[in-house]
Amino acid sequence: MNLTRLIPVFSLTFIAAYQVDDFLNAPLIRYYPDAARWSFGQIKGLHNTIGWFGWMLAGLLAAIVVTAIFALIPQRITERIRWNWVWIVPVMTVLFALYIVVVGWWIT
Amino acid sequence: MHYNLINSVVLIAHMLVAITLLGAVTHQTVSLWWPAKGGDASVARSYRAVRTNLYTNVIVVLFIVTVVFGSFLYPQYRISILPYLTQLHIRYFGGFFELKEHFAAIGLGLLPLYWFLWKTVPLTENVRARAVITALIAIFVWYNLLVGHMLNNLKGVGL
Numbered sequence: 142m143n144l145t146r147l148i149p150v151f152s153l154t155f156i157a158a159y160q161v162d163d164f165l166n167a168p169l170i171r172y173y174p175d176a177a178r179w180s181f182g183q184i185k186g187l188h189n190t191i192g193w194f195g196w197m198l199a200g201l202l203a204a205i206v207v208t209a210i211f212a213l214i215p216q217r218i219t220e221r222i223r224w225n226w227v228w229i230v231p232v233m234t235v236l237f238a239l240y241i242v243v244v245g246w247w248i249t
Numbered sequence: 250m251h252y253n254l255i256n257s258v259v260l261i262a263h264m265l266v267a268i269t270l271l272g273a274v275t276h277q278t279v280s281l282w283w284p285a286k287g288g289d290a291s292v293a294r295s296y297r298a299v300r301t302n303l304y305t306n307v308i309v310v311l312f313i314v315t316v317v318f319g320s321f322l323y324p325q326y327r328i329s330i331l332p333y334l335t336q337l338h339i340r341y342f343g344g345f346f347e348l349k350e351h352f353a354a355i356g357l358g359l360l361p362l363y364w365f366l367w368k369t370v371p372l373t374e375n376v377r378a379r380a381v382i383t384a385l386i387a388i389f390v391w392y393n394l395l396v397g398h399m400l401n402n403l404k405g406v407g408l
Contacts (some may be wrong), residue, residue: 145369152362156355163351174324189327193350194320200358224370228381231359235385238351242344 146219147208153230154207159200160234164241168195169202254264256325260405263318267394270311277304281380305367308386309360316353319397323350326400330360342400349396353390359386 162168171180172191178184211219276299284297326346334342363386366379 145365148361148365148369152358152360152365155358159354159358160351165361173408174323177324191323191327193323193354197354197357200354200377204358224375225378226256227362227366227375228385230380231355231362231382231385234355235352238348238355242351245344 143216143220146216147212149224149227150211151173151204151208153227155204156234157200158203159196160237160241162196162199163192164237166192169198170195170210213218231243253321256322257405259318259321260401262396263315263322265295265392266311266315266318267390267397270308270315271390271394273304273308273311274383274387274390277301277308278383281383302367302372305364310363312356312360312386312390316357319334319353319393330404338405345396346400349393356386356389 155233169181171183171185172178172194173180173184173189175189176184176187178187183190276296280297280301281301283297285294331343331346334340359382363382366375366382370379372379
């Protein structure tokens with residue numbers, strides 16, 4: 142079984158899921174640097190929250206699940222996929238990230 | 250004091266690894282987008298006349314190490330630098346940093362694909378995909394180093 146065929150699916154899912162989770166502001170875990178505490182949800186009274194680790198964890202879990210599903214597809218089918226177009230997804234993800242930051246609270 | 254010293258050491262290590270990464274990924278990107286073709290033996294041509302795929306594994310390792318160091322420093326940024334920027338009413342610098350964290354995460358996620366395109370696909374295939382993904386990683390590294398340096402100039406996390 143050729144596992145390298147799964148790599149593009151893993152990468153593309155990770156970056157897309159990361160950015161969507163950031164947009165939804167739904168990190169799987171949060172870190173509160175002022176209290177040096179990790180939490181799965183909001184902790185009342187603590188506002189300085191780092192969601193970045195949780196967005197990456199969401200991206201990682203989504204990538205594992207989607208890649209596992211993709212792995213179930215027979216190789217004779219997936220080997221027909223050409224990856225020439227693969228650059229479009231990261232370019233769109235970067236544009237989405239730019240959009241999120243530009244319309245964010247940073248410019249208010 | 251002890252914690253600040255650790256931050257200073259990690260920050261310097263973060264910067265040194267990032268600069269090494271910058272050199273490697275710039276070399277690879279320039280050689281890929283503007284390959285040397287015959288002609289004179291100038292410095293510019295020599296810079297471009299390298300075996301581009303040799304850099305791939307080094308870039309992957311350096312990128313991961315840089316992000317790990319950056320992750321360690323991130324909480325300190327949120328405790329001491331971001332409130333400082335807000336106090337000075339230059340909060341938009343926080344936006345520059347937010348894009349830096351996104352570029353770090355997207356770059357991290359792209360590394361397997363980047364490695365796949367350089368190491369498992371013949372160099373004559375998927376040329377555009379390889380070129381764009383490599384350029385994106387180079388842009389991430391340049392942007393992140395410049396923003397990190399700028400923020401550190403505004404207020405460092407160390408001593």
